[in-house]
Amino acid sequence: MKGLLKLAIVTGLGAFAIKGWRDWMGDGAAPDDRGPVGSSGVVRDAGPQQGVSSREWDKVDEQSDGSFPASDPPGNY
Numbered sequence: 392m393k394g395l396l397k398l399a400i401v402t403g404l405g406a407f408a409i410k411g412w413r414d415w416m417g418d419g420a421a422p423d424d425r426g427p428v429g430s431s432g433v434v435r436d437a438g439p440q441q442g443v444s445s446r447e448w449d450k451v452d453e454q455s456d457g458s459f460p461a462s463d464p465p466g467n468y
Contacts, residue, residue, distance in 0.1 A: 438453075
């Protein structure tokens, strides 16, 4: 009986340690970025992103960025 109690205590401590380790290190899964119900998720800001200088951002990039997503309905609906 004493052996079973010791095993239960060690198992509980091990489970507690593993949970703490996973919380501290993260689970490696991508964050849920779907947003609230009915939205299309997280939308990035328009324009050059981090790591792209404004000198590299030209007129074609601006027009391409402004037309995304192409499936949007026209604004006169």
